């Protein structure tokens with residue numbers, strides 16, 4: 490089976506580079522391999538003899554640019570190179586690399602990018618330390634304004650490697666070539682949108698080294714969780730496939746729960762029941778067939794229902810109402826120690842009260858699925874959770890704080906577990922931004938947990954399957970479609 494795709498932060502990557510060097514591959518050799526990968530990638534974007542302009546920065550990213558420039562010159566391209574700063578400031582491997590470039594070293598300020606068939610952006614990589622200003626900023630703005638194709642070395646200059654944020658201004662790359670593994674900025678927004686297609690070049694940093702220095706952050710693909718997906722045995726019966734309970738809102742707010750319930754059933758939960766306030770039983774009954782329905786009056790009603798141990802997975806939140814009653818239902822669910830997915834109103838009801846959730850979810854598999862607004866409301870007053878620039882860091886901290894797996898939704902949904910594992914999702918589509926889409930996601934995750942899938946794997950799989958379903962439909966997608974698309978996605982996964 491293919492291993493999960495590791496993603497390394499800038500500091501983890503530096504450690505992996507260092508370990509590789511200590512194990513006997515000199516830094517300059519790594520840089521030569523990186524530069525060769527850049528040259529090879531450039532050739533895919535250029536025609537023989539084309540004019541290629543390399544913008545090199547003051548660090549090792551610039552060093553990669555010098556190597557690529559020399560190789561491309563040898564391969565018959567017309568190459569010019571402009572440096573940000575002066576050659577005497579180059580240090581380490583970059584200084585060594587610069588010695589192999591026999592052409593003129595221009596000032597990056599003097600380059601005219603309009604004449605280029607291809608620009609190679611080797612200004613900054615993982616060492617970017619502050620916002621771009623002055624000559625660096627101007628160079629990036631001029632590269633972007635030229636309208637010429639740009640190949641970014643490691644990552645588009647101006648993008649923060651760990652957070653994917655734009656530091657003042659950033660190169661809009663046509664394509665990016667990175668080394669060994671992808672970095673968070675290749676998957677997180679807005680960075681991802683600046684990269685173009687990302688090519689990962691092997692420069693000889695071993696899998697063991699990458700695993701040892703990273704090992705907790707992944708791209709969210711099937712390789713991460715497919716082993717955990719439920720596969721019913723020949724003699725399975727429905728009670729072995731779990732029983733998901735979804736709490737419904739009042740008479741005019743019932744659709745969200747039914748969307749979640751339907752998704753739980755489609756993902757394979759053996760039974761699904763909607764727990765409905767008495768006044769909403771009629772409207773729920775009018776719309777449910779395979780899904781069962783039970784009257785459930787608030788926290789006491791839920792407590793009574795949960796005496797039945799067969800309800801092993803719960804969804805609370807969609808359209809449940811923002812009030813103390815919802816908080817009390819969450820308390821009942823937590824006390825009952827069932828697999829639990831909390832979304833929407835169940836999260837917003839704790840606005841400013843996050844301390845009540847501190848460590849609350851340690852004792853049972855639990856998943857919180859906020860979008861940015863819900864996350865910021867929930868953890869208001871906790872700058873350590875809300876302020877970090879990196880989405881990965883925010884989600885990891887929230888998971889550690891609550892003891893739950895946290896899914897921070899968006900175009901770049903990040904899933905993190907209290908033990909530090911995290912995954913970035915990338916197969917979504919903007920068409921998923923439609924009313925009720927999040928409710929469906931809750932049902933998918935709860936339905937997987939009902940079948941015994943651990944919380945982190947259930948959350949990662951749920952997010953991916955949800956996104957895959959949405960992407961397979963595309964324009965015109967409405968939340969009702971999502972659950973119906975799940976069987977097709979599952980069929981491919983379980984093949």
Ligand SMILES: NC(=O)C1=CN([C@@H]2O[C@H](COP(=O)(O)OP(=O)(O)OC[C@H]3O[C@@H](n4cnc5c(N)ncnc54)[C@H](O)[C@@H]3O)[C@@H](O)[C@H]2O)[C@@H](O)CC1
Nearest residue numbers: 506519520523548549550613614615616617618619620643
């Ligand atoms: N041996 C290694 O570690 C390898 C490193 N490689 C390359 O090395 C890169 C990392 O190199 P570095 O750590 O030197 O970092 P960078 O080359 O990304 O940038 C660091 C340099 O830019 C300056 N700088 C940072 N932010 C600035 C700003 N906003 N305005 C102006 N100057 C700024 C710093 O003072 C420093 O001189 C990677 O992205 C990759 O391209 C590759 O050659 C593979 C091997």
Ligand SMILES: Nc1ncnc2c1ncn2[C@@H]1O[C@H](COP(=O)(O)OP(=O)(O)O)[C@@H](O)[C@H]1O
Nearest residue numbers: 898899900917918919921922924925926927928
């Ligand atoms: N631009 C986007 N690209 C990919 N996925 C998106 C995008 N915008 C929203 N989504 C996904 O759509 C879902 C919306 O959920 P949510 O905001 O809770 O909506 P609702 O409350 O209407 O159900 C989430 O899974 C989110 O990750």
Ligand SMILES: [K+]
Nearest residue numbers: 613642644646
């Ligand atoms: K770059």
